Amino acid sequence: MASDYTKVSPDKLRDFTMRAFEKVGVGKEDAATAADILLVTDLRGIDSHGVARLAASYIKGLRDGRVNPRPKIQVSSQAPATAIMDGDRGLGFVVGHRAMTEAIQRAKAVGAGFVTVKNSTHFGAGGNYSMMALEHDMIGMSMTIGGKGMVVPGSVGRGLGINVFGMSFPTGHGAPFVLDMATTVIAAGKVEIAGREGKTMPVGWAIDKNGEPITDPRKFYEEGAGLLPLGGLPVTGGYKGFGLSLMVDTLCRVLSGAAETDQMAGNHFFGAIRIDGFQPVAEFKKSMDASAERLRSLPRAPGVQRIYVPGEVEYEVEKQRRAEGIPLHASVLASLRQMAQEIGMDYDL
């Protein structure tokens, strides 16, 4: 790790984050929920979606009035397994946590539960919500609309959201199986990182207004440029990534009754399905473990030390960071220090 990173204690970071939310008007319980989710995001190594965004996105949104610190979240339901939630522009963490809890409760009652959400705001990393199902021995599902960034096959420019799809499954031992993916080739954060580090991007991430590959991150911000859907160009299955993105858009936005806008991080979809609605949980977990073990034992390609199943890298990072602390970049710490000063709270990281 480079010397411009400092390791911060998880407890300290969680406390700092919670105090920041409270300072700008979020209630104690909601501030704790939001801080817990941001902490787990950083613990799992999803640094792009953790406290790196606390100052510029979440706290700023609350101070601007774009995000409502005391939302009146409403739920309505027409069937035991389904509900629709209006997040009243609350913090996406709080709304998402409430909605996933609702999905889990419905699954407890009838075996499966689904909640579509409108009028929420950015909820961070999607895996945090699908993973809430795991301790209940359920399968979890979490989706969200992302900002418009995908080039729809056959079109020019950003026509559809960088929409995120994910499911989580419990296992008996080791890492749970967690799938949490943008339906574009990569998330937009990777373009930002390449730009910041002065690196070129691989062919296959983005195209310009003529459909030509972009490798210079600066060109990504030109008119008509955008990210390719997962699969890339149509010849390698890009219409599938487009279809997945549209599926997420439909479940999060159309199903929740939200209009099409350019500000689209406020629609989510959550689901929970009880494993014991199908078979004994112990049997399922045993089979999950055998499945992961078989994949890990496949013949390895030259130079590959280890085969990882989805969610395993994050699981191991979390173990390490819980023990050793969370490495935060100097620029992130600077943003938090400045934020603390602006909102008048102690900085102790």
Place this chain on the structure above:
Amino acid sequence: MASDYTKVSPDKLRDFTMRAFEKVGVGKEDAATAADILLVTDLRGIDSHGVARLAASYIKGLRDGRVNPRPKIQVSSQAPATAIMDGDRGLGFVVGHRAMTEAIQRAKAVGAGFVTVKNSTHFGAGGNYSMMALEHDMIGMSMTIGGKGMVVPGSVGRGLGINVFGMSFPTGHGAPFVLDMATTVIAAGKVEIAGREGKTMPVGWAIDKNGEPITDPRKFYEEGAGLLPLGGLPVTGGYKGFGLSLMVDTLCRVLSGAAETDQMAGNHFFGAIRIDGFQPVAEFKKSMDASAERLRSLPRAPGVQRIYVPGEVEYEVEKQRRAEGIPLHASVLASLRQMAQEIGMDYDL
């Protein structure tokens, strides 16, 4: 269309297919179900999964005893929204149709229904089942295990199934939104077609035992070769296609309690979710239509005549084929003629 294609009347083809199934011992109702599903597959232009496989796959399987013509399909359920089905090695069409019907009934009762299936056989094109939800104003979900053909990121050779994921959503006008995709870059059928036509494959479909791209279809059958997951190599998101494939494997196989084998087309997963469990169906459909219209109206890339939403190409092919007949290749007709002779039925196509 080349002259080695003959257009066949849909009614005649459906009748021929149904008689073939009955001739090898399938009951009248099940034969009708299977014939209907195969017909719609050919009508929608998914020629790789239609009657092209009738002789060599389905009828052969029934004659070999691999497929059970009179299965005793069993359902057990532990919660209102969930069930597990044992297909008793029946035709995948029949088992799949029964399972999706079960999912729809459960959704009628509580808002959502899911059925995982073991001991089935190849069910053809997945979209046929998810689309069964449409006439009930539900969202449909359909998945199946495919034969082992995917190279897991970091590994060598075929380590995971060419597993198929799909969802369907009703619309107000025109084509429903139908997503039905292999979680590999392409389905294996495309390699076969390239080989038959003596063409090379694009880089990005398959790799050999050294991880090098294969463009010669013949090399696809060498030891250690296989299809890339959707997304291709890890740098362009191949671990996402791997994750999607493993998700399908988990829902179809692990959740149904089936063991890991190399013969893996017999596990499926179906779901149905009631739209009016969330909001009025008319509102949903209106929003779906607006969404499709917006996508179709995006600025087009040079040389592109029209932007298609998922399911639209198949919808238009079906309209044309219902009016003009289904073009069947001479080799397919020859296989059906020979099959008719072998099982002792009239050939009238």
